[in-house]
Amino acid sequence: MASIGPEFIARGFTDGSDTLISADEPLASLQLACGGELPGKLAVPALLELVRKARSYDLKLARAITAQDEDDTITAWAEVTPERASGGCAIGLANWQTVPRAENDGADAGARREIIERQAAELTARLDKDQNVLAASANGPALASLARAMQTGAGRAWTQFVRVAGSDHAQPLHWRLLDGAEIAIDGDPRSWQATLIPVGKGQPGSEGFELLLGSLQAPPRIDPAAGAHAATSADRLEATVGREIAPVLRQPIARIIANAETIRTKLAGPLADEYSDYAADIAAAGQHLMALLDDLADLEVVENEKFTTAPDQIDLADVARRAVGILGVRARERGIMIEGPPEGETAPATAEFRRVLQILLNLVGNAIRYSPEGATIRLSLQSDARMARITVADEGPGISPEDQAKVFSKFERLGRSGDGGSGLGLYISRRLARAMDGDIAVESEAGKGARFTLSVPARA
Numbered sequence: 001m002a003s004i005g006p007e008f009i010a011r012g013f014t015d016g017s018d019t020l021i022s023a024d025e026p027l028a029s030l031q032l033a034c035g036g037e038l039p040g041k042l043a044v045p046a047l048l049e050l051v052r053k054a055r056s057y058d059l060k061l062a063r064a065i066t067a068q069d070e071d072d073t074i075t076a077w078a079e080v081t082p083e084r085a086s087g088g089c090a091i092g093l094a095n096w097q098t099v100p101r102a103e104n105d106g107a108d109a110g111a112r113r114e115i116i117e118r119q120a121a122e123l124t125a126r127l128d129k130d131q132n133v134l135a136a137s138a139n140g141p142a143l144a145s146l147a148r149a150m151q152t153g154a155g156r157a158w159t160q161f162v163r164v165a166g167s168d169h170a171q172p173l174h175w176r177l178l179d180g181a182e183i184a185i186d187g188d189p190r191s192w193q194a195t196l197i198p199v200g201k202g203q204p205g206s207e208g209f210e211l212l213l214g215s216l217q218a219p220p221r222i223d224p225a226a227g228a229h230a231a232t233s234a235d236r237l238e239a240t241v242g243r244e245i246a247p248v249l250r251q252p253i254a255r256i257i258a259n260a261e262t263i264r265t266k267l268a269g270p271l272a273d274e275y276s277d278y279a280a281d282i283a284a285a286g287q288h289l290m291a292l293l294d295d296l297a298d299l300e301v302v303e304n305e306k307f308t309t310a311p312d313q314i315d316l317a318d319v320a321r322r323a324v325g326i327l328g329v330r331a332r333e334r335g336i337m338i339e340g341p342p343e344g345e346t347a348p349a350t351a352e353f354r355r356v357l358q359i360l361l362n363l364v365g366n367a368i369r370y371s372p373e374g375a376t377i378r379l380s381l382q383s384d385a386r387m388a389r390i391t392v393a394d395e396g397p398g399i400s401p402e403d404q405a406k407v408f409s410k411f412e413r414l415g416r417s418g419d420g421g422s423g424l425g426l427y428i429s430r431r432l433a434r435a436m437d438g439d440i441a442v443e444s445e446a447g448k449g450a451r452f453t454l455s456v457p458a459r460a
Contacts, residue, residue, distance in 0.1 A: 008079075008092035014051055016087030018042050027093055030067060030074060035174035045176055047078060051089050054080040072098045121195070121212035123147055125158060126258030128208045129200075131172040133158050134261035135283075137254030137290070143213060145354040146185055148294055151287065152361055153326035154261075158211055160325065165191065175205055183213065186322075187312065187353040191216040208262065249293055257286035295424040299410075302431040309352040309435050313459060316347035316356070316388045320379050323360035327368060335373040338364065341390075347381045348459035349388040351436045356456065359432055359440070362425040363392040363452045370396035370450075387438070388458040393451045399444040407442060429454075 012023035020031055020042045028038055036043025042051060046065040054061040062079040077095040082088075123143040125136035136150035150161050159172045165182040172178060175196045183192040192213050200207030263271065263279035301307055324340035331338050341347075349356075360379075367377045375395040382389045399407060406412050408430045411423040430440045438456035 008094050009096050010091075010093040012091040012093075013083070013086075014042055014088040014091065016055070018048060018051055018055070018088075021088070023091075026096065027091070034067065035176055041173060041177060043174055043176060045180065047080075047091070048177070050078055050080050051091065054082050054089055055087075058082050058084075072100060074098050121214045123211075123213040124254065125150055125211040125213075126208060126254075126261065127158055127196075127211055128261075128265060129205055131157050131159070131175065131178075131196075131209060133161075134208070134265070135254050135257035135286075142188065142190075142215070143185070144294070144297075145187070145358060146213075149326055149357065149361065151290060152365065153329065154287075155329040156326070162192075162194075162213075175209060182216065187357075249289075253286050253290050253293070257283050257290065260286060295428065298428045299424055302428055302435070307435060309355055309432070311350050311436070312353045314349050314351055314353050314356060316349045316351075316390050316456065317341040317345050317381055319353065319356050320360060320381070320390050323357060323364050324379065326361065327364050330365075331368050331377070334368060334371075336368055336371050337376045338368075339376060339378045341379055341381050345381060347383050347388040347390070349456045350459045351438065351456040355432045355436065356454070359429045359454055360390065360392070362429050363440075363454065366425065366452075367392055367394035367396065367450075370394060372396070383458055386458055387455045389453050389455045391451050391453040393449060395449045398446045398448045399442065399450050400446045404442050404444060408440070 010024045010027040021039045034043035042048045060081045065078045067074045075097050076093045079092045081090045126134045133150045136147045138144040138147035157172045163184040179196040195212040197210040198204035260279045260283035321340045324338045371394045378393045410427045433440045444450035
């Protein structure tokens with residue numbers, strides 16, 4: 001390994017995945033104070049950034065860094081030297097200085113950063129102390145599908161809905177490592193940055209986190225000279241609900257849901273059970289309003305004569321497994337099993353990834369809603385030279401032949417009034433499927449469950 005001069009008071013070495021494999025004091029203590037392990041992923045944010053750049057550029061880098069533990073602010077001079085043989089880096093720290101952290105140390109800068117990040121964020125989510133999603137809201141059309149998936153899959157770690165660039169470690173990592181991390185989102189070509197703002201007095205994150213996602217690139221520019229027909233996606237359509245009403249309503253509704261979930265889960269402190277139940281009712285009502293708002297925005301989009309989809313090369317089996325993963329928690333809470341396509345089975349297709357996922361979330365969500373406790377929902381694939389198909393079969397009460405004729409109608413709820421649905425999900429899903437040159441069909445008998453089959457063009 002490269003030698004580090006005697007002027008350094010602490011030494012450390014990382015491997016090719018930025019794992020701190022050895023460290024002298026006081027670097028070892030700082031690693032632990034920042035929530036890391038030894039050996040373990042380098043947990044000092046400023047030092048991790050310097051190591052990543054040195055390794056990426058294959059250059060020796062040096063600069064002053066600042067770090068914090070629970071009580072102190074630490075400044076030091078850091079030199080990082082890439083190790084070609086190991087693929088990692090050698091770290092040397094000098095001029096180590098520790099001063100007690102004032103209560104408002106960096107408060108103004110931190111507050112300014114939070115304001116800027118919130119203004120730029122295209123998705124805002126509230127997380128619990130384990131980084132599981134409590135509520136999510138999109139502040140623009142680009143991440144509306146992701147916010148909907150997070151909202152539907154509440155209770156799962158937020159990192160299960162995205163990919164953390166350059167990391168194959170188990171997720172979620174310590175929040176300090178994920179704050180500022182680069183994120184990839186299925187169906188979106190841009191790179192995104194995650195900002196995690198800890199909530200709670202005393203221990204940061206003891207009452208959860210606020211997650212902000214902002215794009216690292218500008219959105220694709222639409223040439224005004226191209227005219228209205230240049231729009232190729234629902235995100236570019238001018239719509240009253242989607243462009244004007246939804247952005248105004250989503251944030252306060254998401255705040256209501258997040259605060260109600262904080263009360264329900266007793267993150268803010270002990271609470272009598274009846275008040276926790278009241279908070280659960282408030283959160284459920286807020287989620288219903290958010291779902292209705294999303295449905296109305298989607299309705300306006302799919303009924304626009306200029307609406308088209310953006311075909312992707314997808315694997316229908318993979319999308320189905322993702323839908324099962326997102327809704328698995330909700331199903332288990334109701335004592336319901338979901339059997340998705342087995343690993344290794346594929347169904348290549350040509351369709352828009354996020355729209356297919358949206359349809360499957362609706363079909364599987366309906367199956368959960370109407371299946372009895374102890375039931376099993378099965379997703380099975382069928383393909384031929386022309387079409388790829390996925391069938392969602394439940395063990396619910398079924399649909400009579402006369403109701404099957406109108407189940408895809410707008411606002412049709414088949415006489416149900418207390419299930420929280422808007423009567424738009426199947427109507428929108430069929431419109432989306434047909435926009436992708438596919439369709440949705442239903443087979444059922446009263447008392448024998450229902451089978452909804454989504455078909456989209458197959459890919460050779």
